[in-house]
Amino acid sequence: MRLLVALIALVPTLLWAHPQVKLETSAGDITVELYQDKAPKTVANFLQYVDDGFYNGTLFHRVIPGFMIQGGGFDQSGQRKATRPAIANEADNGLKNRRGTLAMARTMDPDSATAQFFINLVDNRNLDFTGKSMRGWGYAVFGKVTGGMDVVDRIAEVQTTSQRLSGMMARDVPATPVIIERAYRLDGKDSEQP
Numbered sequence: 001m002r003l004l005v006a007l008i009a010l011v012p013t014l015l016w017a018h019p020q021v022k023l024e025t026s027a028g029d030i031t032v033e034l035y036q037d038k039a040p041k042t043v044a045n046f047l048q049y050v051d052d053g054f055y056n057g058t059l060f061h062r063v064i065p066g067f068m069i070q071g072g073g074f075d076q077s078g079q080r081k082a083t084r085p086a087i088a089n090e091a092d093n094g095l096k097n098r099r100g101t102l103a104m105a106r107t108m109d110p111d112s113a114t115a116q117f118f119i120n121l122v123d124n125r126n127l128d129f130t131g132k133s134m135r136g137w138g139y140a141v142f143g144k145v146t147g148g149m150d151v152v153d154r155i156a157e158v159q160t161t162s163q164r165l166s167g168m169m170a171r172d173v174p175a176t177p178v179i180i181e182r183a184y185r186l187d188g189k190d191s192e193q194p
Contacts, residue, residue: 019043020146020186021050025060026179027155030119031147031186032102038093039142042104042113045087046142047185049115054081055183061165062172065156066122070105071180073116080166083114091129095141098123100152102143110137119145121156 018037023030036043049055055072058081062070074080089110097103097120104113118139120127129138145152159175 017187018143019047021047022182022184022186023055023148023180024182025151025155026177026181027158028151029148030145030151032143033146034102034143035093035095035141038095039090039140041087042090042140042142045084045113045115046117048084050183050185053183054083054115055180058180060155060174060178060180061170062118063156063158063160063174063178064121064172067124068118068120069152069155069178070116070118071178073105073114074165076177076179078163078165081115086112086114089113089137089140090142091138091140092132093129093140096123097125097127097139097141098144100145100149101141102145103127103139103141106139108134110134113140119152121152 018033018035021032021034023032034043034046057076058072059074059076060069060071061074095101099120099122101120102117103120105116105118106113127139130136155178158178160172161175162169162171163173165173
């Protein structure tokens with residue numbers, strides 16, 4: 001009977017637990033916790049890319065010390081990967097672009113995020129939602145680093161250069177590639193088995 005009571009008590013925790021994803025990178029492992037309660041569409045989108053193996057073999061292709069590291073869009077040869085359609089911007093969810101948080105990268109169009117994401121290296125208040133206008137939408141935070149922030153900081157220190165990505169010149173590209181070798185869930189949907 002005690003076991004049954006204990007299991008029933010665990011059900012709400014299991015149902016509302018934040019999904020976790022591990023990013024195995026060439027610089028070390030990063031574990032992230034995702035806030036599906038605050039950014040359900042963004043988290044579902046990110047997890048679908050994780051489950052599909054999309055991030056495996058992609059680059060952290062933009063590194064700006066004192067700002068952020070960005071990845072999830074280019075393969076190791078510097079070619080842009082084909083993505084699913086863009087998702088709605090959920091930056092109005094109350095989460096802030098603080099050090100260690102994950103947010104979706106996008107173009108000037110507020111609703112243009114697909115697969116690319118970034119990890120804030122500092123508190124970036126200028127990226128927060130301030131209103132539903134072109135200038136105020138901000139960047140949707142959907143998770144945070146819970147393990148491996150030292151790895152994130154190490155990536156932030158790599159030497160960068162200008163080089164071509166998908167035929168276009170890009171700045172702040174690591175001179176020595178920083179690769180997301182594998183991304184997978186830690187919540188039981190995908191095991192750690194290769």
